[in-house]
Amino acid sequence: MIRPLHPGTAAIVKATIPALEAHGLAITKTMYASLMQDPAIAAMFNQTDQANGRQPHALAAAVLAYARHIEHPEKLKAALDLIVERHVAVMVEADQYPVVGAALLGAIRTVLGDAATPAIMEAWGDAYRFLAEVLITREADVYAERAALEGGWRDWRSLRVEKRTRETDSVTSFWLVPADDKPVLMHKPGQFLTFRLDRDGLNTRRSYSISSAPDARGYRISVKRDPNGQVSRWFHDQLAVGDIVDVTPPAGNFTLEGKAEVPVLLVSAGIGITPFMSMLLAPRVSGNTHPLHLVHGDHDLGSMPFQSELVNLSATTSPLLIDLFESLPKSAASTERTHKGRISASWVRSRVTPETHVYVCGPRSFQRDLIHGLVEQGVNREQIHHEFFGSDEEVTSGRS
């Protein structure tokens, strides 16, 4: 049950807004430094986003927004929806909230010093308790809903690597089937799986978009090898056919659902094509009728995965258009639908009608440039959907 805020909490929390504006980042950095001492908690966070400061920035902004809108929680709905989505993706549990709360309050006390009076500490304790109860309740509902669906599950489920497929020199697909041979939850195209990786020196959770059509037999994910990436190298070098991995049920809201018949423009760069492969393959299964247009950019045709699948799709799926861009072409030859250079916002803009929904996935700078360019050129922000693992604040805010 969610207990309301104590009378007086909101006024005191609002009075701390100037202190949060001045010291919010110091507070969240101190908080994360303390949390990361616990390996089980550290595993929940993307360590790259910790190291480059994105996560502390994002949390400082969230804490400030909470203080500003504490009397009008409806204004926080979109932010809370995103937090719930992120939390269920990495399987945050109710018993982790007190640990995080203690770290946040400890950091407020450390950074504000004597200014953190007992009344302020009590008010922030109450504000955190209230927010935690809201999130725990909503997350419990999502966990229960997913477990109740056909093929769904509540905790981690063991999947077996049935097959590995080499897509390009740097991309390999992994076909995963349930170790218990029972059906799995059919994903919505665009969703991802999160893996619990706690072996071979790894202690992390990592999400990968599902690149196959919805199928109760299992899932395909496709991983690009990053020479500096510990996890992608582990998938490529260690994960063999027959091995078992633990995953969450499919999660994420980067889906086409609810917008049938609406023209859809899928714009990807690099391995960002993976969720779109699932969307493109799905019509065969679900009778999806969106007019689809894929615009994909990569270094050259040789580094583009799934080309034979795309050729098959364009021959068998109607209506489907595919435009490919090569930023570092190896040959001067081009066709009506293969282009030289990077995908530009103005090229995409000229294909967007007032009805089109644009889905964007790829490197962070690509998403940021494209989304800003489209909005600058008059595309309604509501028509644009994007997906990025990790904190995506700067994709939408313009911070680089």
Ligand SMILES: NC(=O)C1=CN([C@@H]2O[C@H](COP(=O)(O)OP(=O)(O)OC[C@H]3O[C@@H](n4cnc5c(N)ncnc54)[C@H](OP(=O)(O)O)[C@@H]3O)[C@@H](O)[C@H]2O)C=CC1
């Ligand atoms: N569901 C999700 O959230 C997923 C997210 N991803 C993310 O997608 C990213 C893909 O990275 P990767 O495959 O290594 O990409 P690459 O670095 O290989 O780049 C792929 C292509 O994107 C082009 N590009 C890069 N920046 C821009 C830009 N600002 N504007 C236009 N074109 C640009 C590159 O051009 P050039 O050669 O000129 O640099 C290249 O042609 C990863 O960071 C991954 O995390 C991937 C899969 C799923």
